Amino acid sequence: MTRLDPRASQGAAVFAAAMAAIVSWQWGYQSTVRVCMRDRERIATLTARLRDVESMVQAAGGAEAWRSSHEQQLRQLTTRLPHPSQLPALLNALVDGLKAADVKLVNVEQANMEAAHDGQQQPILFQGMPCFQLPVIVTVEGRFSEMLAALERLTGEMFPSVLSIEQVDLRIKDAATVQLGAIFKVNLYVIGNPANPPAHAS
Amino acid sequence: MTTPPTLGSWLRIGVDINARTLNAAWVTQRFGSPPQWHYLERPRSYGAPATTLSQDLAALLHPLRAHRFTAGLMVSAPTSTVRSLTVQAADAKYIPEAVRAELPKLLPYEVDRAQVQFRVRRQQRVDDALECAVSLAACEAASLQDALDALWQAGWVVRGVAPAALALVQTAKALGAVRQDAVVLVDIGERLTTMVLIEAGEAVYARDVTLGGDHLTDALTGQVGPVALTWEEADALKREVGIPEAQAGLAVGPRRIPVGAYLSMVQPILEQLVSEIRRTMTFGAQAVSASAPVRVMISGEGSRLPQITSWLSGKLAVPVTRLNCEPLLGSAGATAAVSCGLALFSHPPKLDLQPPASKQRSVLTQAAAWCWRGIALATLAIWIGTGVWHVRRRHVADELRAINVRWATVQPIVEMKDNVDAYMQLTHRLTVERGVSAAWFRTLAGDFPKAVRLTTLAVSGPHEVRLEAEAQERAQSPEAYVSEFALWLDRADLCRNVQLGSTGRKEADNTLVTFSLTCQRS
Numbered sequence: 137m138t139r140l141d142p143r144a145s146q147g148a149a150v151f152a153a154a155m156a157a158i159v160s161w162q163w164g165y166q167s168t169v170r171v172c173m174r175d176r177e178r179i180a181t182l183t184a185r186l187r188d189v190e191s192m193v194q195a196a197g198g199a200e201a202w203r204s205s206h207e208q209q210l211r212q213l214t215t216r217l218p219h220p221s222q223l224p225a226l227l228n229a230l231v232d233g234l235k236a237a238d239v240k241l242v243n244v245e246q247a248n249m250e251a252a253h254d255g256q257q258q259p260i261l262f263q264g265m266p267c268f269q270l271p272v273i274v275t276v277e278g279r280f281s282e283m284l285a286a287l288e289r290l291t292g293e294m295f296p297s298v299l300s301i302e303q304v305d306l307r308i309k310d311a312a313t314v315q316l317g318a319i320f321k322v323n324l325y326v327i328g329n330p331a332n333p334p335a336h337a338s
Numbered sequence: 339m340t341t342p343p344t345l346g347s348w349l350r351i352g353v354d355i356n357a358r359t360l361n362a363a364w365v366t367q368r369f370g371s372p373p374q375w376h377y378l379e380r381p382r383s384y385g386a387p388a389t390t391l392s393q394d395l396a397a398l399l400h401p402l403r404a405h406r407f408t409a410g411l412m413v414s415a416p417t418s419t420v421r422s423l424t425v426q427a428a429d430a431k432y433i434p435e436a437v438r439a440e441l442p443k444l445l446p447y448e449v450d451r452a453q454v455q456f457r458v459r460r461q462q463r464v465d466d467a468l469e470c471a472v473s474l475a476a477c478e479a480a481s482l483q484d485a486l487d488a489l490w491q492a493g494w495v496v497r498g499v500a501p502a503a504l505a506l507v508q509t510a511k512a513l514g515a516v517r518q519d520a521v522v523l524v525d526i527g528e529r530l531t532t533m534v535l536i537e538a539g540e541a542v543y544a545r546d547v548t549l550g551g552d553h554l555t556d557a558l559t560g561q562v563g564p565v566a567l568t569w570e571e572a573d574a575l576k577r578e579v580g581i582p583e584a585q586a587g588l589a590v591g592p593r594r595i596p597v598g599a600y601l602s603m604v605q606p607i608l609e610q611l612v613s614e615i616r617r618t619m620t621f622g623a624q625a626v627s628a629s630a631p632v633r634v635m636i637s638g639e640g641s642r643l644p645q646i647t648s649w650l651s652g653k654l655a656v657p658v659t660r661l662n663c664e665p666l667l668g669s670a671g672a673t674a675a676v677s678c679g680l681a682l683f684s685h686p687p688k689l690d691l692q693p694p695a696s697k698q699r700s701v702l703t704q705a706a707a708w709c710w711r712g713i714a715l716a717t718l719a720i721w722i723g724t725g726v727w728h729v730r731r732r733h734v735a736d737e738l739r740a741i742n743v744r745w746a747t748v749q750p751i752v753e754m755k756d757n758v759d760a761y762m763q764l765t766h767r768l769t770v771e772r773g774v775s776a777a778w779f780r781t782l783a784g785d786f787p788k789a790v791r792l793t794t795l796a797v798s799g800p801h802e803v804r805l806e807a808e809a810q811e812r813a814q815s816p817e818a819y820v821s822e823f824a825l826w827l828d829r830a831d832l833c834r835n836v837q838l839g840s841t842g843r844k845e846a847d848n849t850l851v852t853f854s855l856t857c858q859r860s
Contacts, residue, residue, distance in 0.1 A: 142493055143699060146407055146706035153713035160717050164724045172731040175738050182741045189748050189755075199751065206754050213761035254767070262764055280792075284783055287776045291769065298765050300773030304797040311791075325768050 220330040226297045237286035239278035247271040269323040298325045349409040352680025357529040363677040377671030396492035407707030410497045412680040415477035415691045418501035420544035426467040453479040455689045475501045475689035495700040498686025503534035503544030505679030520631040526640025528552045533618040543622035547614045551640035563599025580644025612653045637661040637675035789819040801859045809851045816851035833857030
């Protein structure tokens with residue numbers, strides 16, 4: 137039998153050993169270390185989040201207290217972003233809110249409902265549903281403090297929609313009585329597909 | 339005897355290739371423990387020398403095959419010569435030339451057939467020439483190459499090739515058999531006898547003579563007096579009888595051969611051996627200006643002949659003793675002084691006769707062998723590290739599992755909180771980021787300076803604010819109130835980048851200043 141040249145056999149052994157070392161390092165050691173480090177990071181993250189959640193719950197007086205207060209908050213928030221089918225009711229609420237204040241409602245103009253966009257002109261989506269805005273121009277007269285009270289009412293948590301004030305044009309009408317004439321451009325926001333009303337909407 | 343060395347020990351092997359037998363001595367030493375010696379001998383097969391030698395060497399070294407690329411294997415040079423000589427050269431670069439010029443006088447074969455190695459021991463300038471004391475070793479290149487090729491084909495790499503004479507000196511030194519006096523070491527092999535003259539512990543003259551124990555056997559083969567002997571019978575008779583004293587009527591051996599007939603057959607060979615030793619003692623000493631040797635030490639298979647020491651002593655007129663390797667190699671290797679000496683070399687001698695090509699392939703192969711072993715050890719370390727990390731990973735996975743269970747219990751809370759946060763964020767985006775908050779109007783109305791009356795306020799776009807107002811002179815000038823108002827807008831964090839537009843006093847009322855400004859809503 138012809139014996140393999142020792143240089144070739146030892147060269148092959150060096151190559152095989154180097155391959156084994158590389159494979160062991162890459163797919164044995166490195167991958168095990170990587171998984172271990174990833175798990176450790178996950179533990180650190182979860183531990184920190186658990187600590188935050190537990191301290192938050194404890195501060196609220198226990199899990200039940202926290203849950204009930206947040207359920208209420210969530211209900212309110214959900215109510216303030218209604219379905220587009222609720223727009224007529226929202227306009228009623230807007231007019232009623234202005235009338236309830238000591239300001240004179242001169243005019244209300246509404247535009248077409250349009251999709252709301254963010255700063256990058258991307259449509260705003262919430263939980264997968266599109267967000268729409270209804271621009272409304274309101275013309276009122278009255279004192280500044282009364283107008284401010286009306287605005288606070290409309291942007292407060294009791295108003296059945298999120299309302300943003302986009303534009304304000306306010307001029308003094310009568311210097312003696314400090315009467316102001318104001319034009320507000322506001323947006324009313326709704327969420328959901330207008331073609332698919334929610335199950336409970338009639 | 340054949341325990342292979344293990345990791346953490348070193349291995350040195352000496353291989354002596356004889357006419358009929360191969361022998362190997364090796365020494366292993368674990369760190370911190372005394373060296374252990376081993377010896378193996380194997381008869382050579384009959385057949386084509388080129389292939390059988392390789393097979394025989396592979397069989398001889400079989401117990402050590404796992405270390406064939408890492409062990410320090412030394413081989414004796416066939417038909418070698420060692421000399422100390424003095425040469426003169428005009429310059430150091432001409433020393434090789436001067437040495438080469440001396441070779442025809444020193445070698446018993448043509449210079450072209452020789453593998454030569456020399457080293458300059460000392461040099462001094464005498465007049466215009468450089469006088470150099472040189473140690474020189476040489477052997478037959480073709481025979482050496484055959485031996486090296488046979489070992490290579492057997493899968494072994496050779497670390498060095500030493501003349502048998504230098505190996506004998508190593509053994510004698512290791513056994514404490516040489517001192518400062520001049521000694522001749524004689525290794526009587528099967529068909530070759532190595533003679534080396536030592537002075538002050540250094541080999542100064544050595545040569546190999548084609549004469550050995552087998553020549554005595556050859557002489558006894560055939561008709562010895564009234565008896566015809568085969569080669570094997572003659573060899574056994576030689577080993578049993580050795581060199582008997584001549585006594586009339588005495589018969590030796592199982593075949594009752596007369597002593598006279600026996601001695602008449604072996605006497606010429608023995609006399610030739612004695613004359614060669616005598617020649618080394620006299621001519622060798624004269625050639626290298628050494629002292630006359632005062633004793634002789636013999637080794638090799640021939641030294642086992644009964645009565646040889648006393649017979650040689652009588653002939654040479656100096657004490658003759660055996661160079662006994664038994665303390666190192668046991669009784670089987672008691673006469674294997676050459677292989678023992680080869681194994682004693684921790685590094686190849688300076689007069690290493692290994693040809694450069696052979697040395698190159700040996701170095702390359704040994705480097706590769708150590709390299710893959712090193713990498714394999716590194717791989718082992720990697721796997722140990724992997725195991726340690728695997729254990730850690732299991733602990734971490736258990737910990738993660740426990741935390742996941744806890745996390746699952748608070749998951750509804752987290753989901754509800756995320757939901758609320760998402761709603762809050764959206765509301766904030768829609769009301770604050772995209773419009774003016776009622777709080778902004780509240781702040782504007784709350785601390786509005788008394789001396790200033792707002793006549794027009796326009797808020798448009800994401801941040802643009804335009805104001806028109808009047809300032810009334812009171813405690814300070816209306817212009818001062820205008821400036822104060824602009825500063826207040828900035829300070830109250832209502833606007834930034836306040837830019838004053840037109841400003842001027844009213845003609846009808848000189849205490850009133852009308853002004854306009856623009857700014858960016860904060």
